[in-house]
Amino acid sequence: MAIRTIEVRESVMAKNNEFAAEVRRRLKGASVTALNLVSSPGSGKTLLLERTLDAVGEELAIAVVAGDVQTQNDAERIAKRTHRLVQAVVTGGACHLDARQVLTALEAIDLAETRLVFIENVGNLVCPASWDLGEDAKVVLFSVTEGEDKPLKYPKMFRQAGVVVMTKIDLLPHVPFRVELAVEYARQVNPALRFFHTSALTGEGLDQWNAYLRSLVREPATA
C-alpha cells in the first residue's frame, strides 16, 4: 500500500476559538462584559463572587457561570446571593472550562437583562490559560497564602490576564508573604497587569474592586 501525507496545519484550538468568537459576538451584541476568574484551587474565587454580588450584584446586573470539576457547591453558594441565574457547569473531571460550555451556559442567561457575566473557571493555573472562553479579560486571583513566585511558575496565565486580585490580605500579619515581591514577579511576566489588594473577610480593597467593575460595564446598545 502507498502512504500519502495529508497536510493539515490547523490549530487544535480552532474549534474552541470558533465557539469563543460566537460567545464574544453574543456578549457584544447585548453590551455585556464578561470576566473569566482563574486561580489556584482555594484562592477565594467563590467568596469574592459572593461579596461582589452582595455589593453590586443588582446594580451591575451580574450573572454567573460557575465551573467546577465535581459538585455544584460553588454555584449553590453563589445562587444564595442573587436572584439572577447562576449557571453551574460540572466538567466531570476536565481541568478547565471550554468555550462551548460557556456558549451553552449563556443560552440560559437573559443577556438583555445582564450587564456583567462572571465565569468562575476551574481552580487551576495551567489549563484554563489555553482556552479562550470569549471573555473580555482574565482575572487572576492570587492569595497571600501562596508563594510570591507564582507568576514565574505559571507565566502563561499571568501573561494572558489583565487583572490580578490579591486575596486574603487580612492574613498578611500571619504569613511570610512579601506583596512587593509578588507584584514585581507578576510585572516581570506582564508589565500591564492591574492589581487589587483585597480581603473578602474584612472587606478591605473591595470598594476599589467594585469601582473597577462599574467602569467595565457597557451601556446597553439601545441606550
Next chain:
Amino acid sequence: MHELSIALEVCRMAEERVGHAACGSVTAVGVEVGDDAGIEPDNLEFCLEALLAQPPFGGARPVIVRQHGDVLRLAYLEVEDGDPDD
C-alpha cells in the same frame, strides 16, 4: 494536565479530515507542540497512543514535533491510500 482533552480534539480533527470510514487507514498523526503551548509533549503522545489504538482508528502512530512558541496544531496525517505500490 489537559493533554487528554487536546488528544481527543486531535482525533476529532483527524476523523473530520479523512472521514469516519477511513480512520482505520491513518498510519500516523503529526502534531506540532510549542514549548510555550502549556502541553507536556510526552503526556500528549501517551494520550494519543491510547486513543489512536481505539476504533475508529486502527493503531495510528502519534508523531510529536516540538517547536518554539505557543503553536499547537495538527500538522499532517499519513494515510494508506488503498492503491498497491507500483
